[in-house]
Amino acid sequence: MYAFILLAGSVFAQDTVAKSQRNPNRFRMCVLSKIYYMQPGSTGNNFLSAHKGNFGAGTELNLFTVYNFYFGIGYNFSQYNVSDASLAANAEHTNVNTYFAKVYYKLPVTEKFSINPAIMAGQTSIIQRTRRKEYGDQEGNLFGLGVDAEYEIANWFAIYAGARYNWIFTNTEAAAEYRDYFRKLNQFNVSAGVRFGISK
Numbered sequence: 001m002y003a004f005i006l007l008a009g010s011v012f013a014q015d016t017v018a019k020s021q022r023n024p025n026r027f028r029m030c031v032l033s034k035i036y037y038m039q040p041g042s043t044g045n046n047f048l049s050a051h052k053g054n055f056g057a058g059t060e061l062n063l064f065t066v067y068n069f070y071f072g073i074g075y076n077f078s079q080y081n082v083s084d085a086s087l088a089a090n091a092e093h094t095n096v097n098t099y100f101a102k103v104y105y106k107l108p109v110t111e112k113f114s115i116n117p118a119i120m121a122g123q124t125s126i127i128q129r130t131r132r133k134e135y136g137d138q139e140g141n142l143f144g145l146g147v148d149a150e151y152e153i154a155n156w157f158a159i160y161a162g163a164r165y166n167w168i169f170t171n172t173e174a175a176a177e178y179r180d181y182f183r184k185l186n187q188f189n190v191s192a193g194v195r196f197g198i199s200k
Helices: 002-022 176-183
Strands: 028-039 051-066 069-082 093-105 113-129 134-154 157-170 184-198
Touching: 028 069, 051 093, 051 184, 069 113, 069 184, 093 134, 113 157, 134 184, 157 176, 176 184
Parallel strands: none
Antiparallel strands: 028 051, 028 184, 051 069, 069 093, 093 113, 113 134, 134 157, 157 184
């Protein structure tokens, strides 16, 4: 009887593995958490161009995957130092807070190394500050494209580096000739961090 149970269990396990191998792209839940350092930057002729990127950080959480697409949410913070105070309301620095949804595609290069192109969209809050005073909160929307290079050290742990380009559209009130300058911002960020969790 004991031998029969072992045999049945073995057959069931082999059948499960075989089904998994036949359908490797099935929908499945996962828990993948990323924590990273970010170096913010800006491009073009806009409000952020009057700043120099100081530092940033962020975190992401992926909850499910299908056909090698991973779906998740995230938050990042970036701080810019004002390099031209006359173009930034005499503030000393500007904080950018972003909440976003993200989809990336895992493109395996080797068993442990992958390239992950991504698309993201979310909301942004931009706050100008001095050491003692806050100059209000500018709200806006964000659309971004990015790519990460990830190396898996263990099934539950990986390191990665990446870059993102974001288009930010704010609701800032400004004179007509300055409207695009304050409302249409471009952000270029590079990051490096770690990923924890299981996706297999």
